Structure formats: C-alpha cells, structure tokens
Amino acid sequence: MSGAESDLRSRFLGCLVGCAVGDALGAPFEGYWDHQLPVRDDLLAGFAEFEGYPRGQYTDDTQLTLATVESIVGRRELDTADIARAIAGLWKHQSVVGPGGACTFAANAFLRTGDWRTCGAPVGQAGNGTAMRTAALGLYFLGDPEGLPAAAADVSWITHQDPRSVAGGIAIAAAARRLAATESGRGPALLDPSTFCRAVAAAARPYDAVFAEQIERLAARRDEDRDAAVAAIAWAGSPRPEFERPIITPYVVPTVLAALWAVLRHPSSWHDAVSEAIGLGGDVDTLGAIVGALSGAFLGISAIPELLVASVRDSARIQALACRYHELVVARGVRTAP
Ligand SMILES: [Mg+2]
DSSP states (O other): HHHHHHHHHHHHHHOOOHHHHHHHHHGGGGTTOOGGGGHHHHHSSSSOOBBBOOOOOHHHHHHHHHHHHHHHEEESSSOOHHHHHHHHHHHHTTTTSSSHHHHHHHHHHHHOOOOTTTTSBOOOOOOOGGGGOOHHHHTTTTTOOHHHHHHHHHHHHTTTTTTHHHHHHHHHHHHHHHHHOOOSHHHHOOOOOHHHHHHHHHHTTTTOHHHHHHHHHHHHHHOOHHHHHHHHHTTTTTSSOSSSSSSBBBBBHHHHHHHHHHHOOOOOOHHHHHHHHTTTTTTTHHHHHHHHHHHHHEEEEESSSSHHHHHTTTTTHHHHHHHHHHHHHHHOOOOOOO
8 A cells, every 4th residue: 555545544544533532522521511521631531421321432423424434335336325224224223322303303204215305304404413424425525526515415415404404514525525635744734724615615605605605704713813703603603692602502504613613723633623622512522523523534543542542432343444435435536636
C-alpha cells in the first residue's frame, strides 16, 4: 500500500472510529447544559457510564452510520433501498440505543411498507437524524463529488422528508468528503474556511437555500467572539431563542452549524474539536459523533486518543469495516484534490 493509500485508510478509520468515540463520549451527558458538563480535559479522559451500558457504548448516531456503511460494503454499491432495510433492521431487532422520534417513525413505516420513498417523517420534523449518520457516507464520493448531493439526499429522505433535514444530511456528507479529500501532510493549512464553507453550502443549496446561506456565513463566525457565535448558532433557524442560555437542540440547523464551526475552530486537533462541540451542551452524543467523524476524516485515526480508540465498544469490528470501505472506495477511484 502506498503512503497516500495508507493515509487515506487512516482517514476512513478516523471517520468511523471517530464517530463511535465522539458519540460514546457525549452519550452520558445528552441533554446537559454547558455549565453542567465536566471540564474539557475530564470530558475526554475516558468514557463515562450511562443507563447501565458498559463504558464506551455508542448510540443511534453510530449504529445508523455503521448500518449505512455495512450496506454499501456488503452490496459493493450504494443502494438506498438496502440502506433503508439495514436501518429499519436495527428497530426490528430492538437494538437502537437512544433512538430519535423521526427515525423511529420512519423505521416503523418502512417495516410496514418496504418503501423508502414514503417512510420518512413528514415535513415539519426537522431533526438531526440525517446529519448524525452521513459523514461516513460522504467518503463514498471521494472520486465522484458531483454524485454526492442527490445520493445523500436520498439516504436522508429515508428518515426525514423536511428539506432542512435533507440539506443537513447532504452538508455533513459533503463536509466529510471534502475533509478526507484535502491533501494530506499539510492538512490544516489547506482547510481554508471560506472555500470549505462555500463548497459545503453549494452541495446543500438546491435543497434549502436559507440553510446553505447560514453554512456559508460560518467561515466568518469562526473568528467571531465565541459567545456571540454560539448564541447565533444555537438559535439559527428559529424565530426566537428557545431558552435563556444557548444549548444545541436536536434541530438539524444548529446541530450542523455547531459541528462545522467546531471543526473550523480546531482544524488540527481532534481532541479540541470534539471537546468544543460536546462543551456546547444539549444533543452532545450527536455533536460528538458528527465532529468526531469529520475531524477523524481530516486528521486520521492517529489523531484520536489511543485509549479511547482501544476502549470504544466494537472497536475491532468498526476498524475492520472502515478498512473494507476504504478498499471499496479506492477500487471505485479517488480524486485527491478537493
Ligand atoms: Mg444518539
């Protein structure tokens, strides 16, 4: 395997393992306010226990991500109907940890009808259940960026028909693809915030132009005063602030903006990006999963603390899946320039 190939494999590993580790770090603190969370360094020192699960347990965000990738690897192609079957299978086997309402609705509808085009939760339910699972999906399009938006829209549509959720699913897939495609070695220097945000926004724009505009504005928010940026992100897409303090709810607009903002603020540190995201409070297992996956896709698995890689649940299985996914995508052809 060439140096470039092993670097790319490390990014696939970083994306999938980073998702599971970030998810498992956030899960014990889902719904907490920022001031109730452990201090940053304690947060990433090791996995905390929750609800009787073993330490290192990940949740629905990672389960749906793995189901998506397992479908692609198993069929050696992206087949939306098969991904819907794989996702619904998690509900059939009642194995979902902390499932969201829209995904539960969609999975039950799919199990009744077998039709991925009609089973998604209706417009008005604009949760982050799409964006939480599409980072890894984005890597499938390393050689085919033009094919990403429509395919990520279909995969998002399985669970959510609201255009904001569809656009959010596309945005995270496009962000992961771009991060993994950015030339290695000089990575952080090449993550130009304006270029990055413009590209991510362009992929989402045909599905929700207002949301795309908010993504494009993130490039400037990166250098804004932190409290002002967090408040603007937390209430983006809402008519007025929902609570007295900013918190990231499971609404897809703030979730996606917060995740991209955390990666832009800390492009060279997986630890800092993930602790920044979880430190915002709220839907922190999802924030941890998305930012862990995005930062891992950029920096590779070696950027994730070794202890966490070793002790996250199903680490060996996830790593084996990432390697098979990498082989499949390389066989399809990869373009390294963003
Ligand atoms: Mg979750």
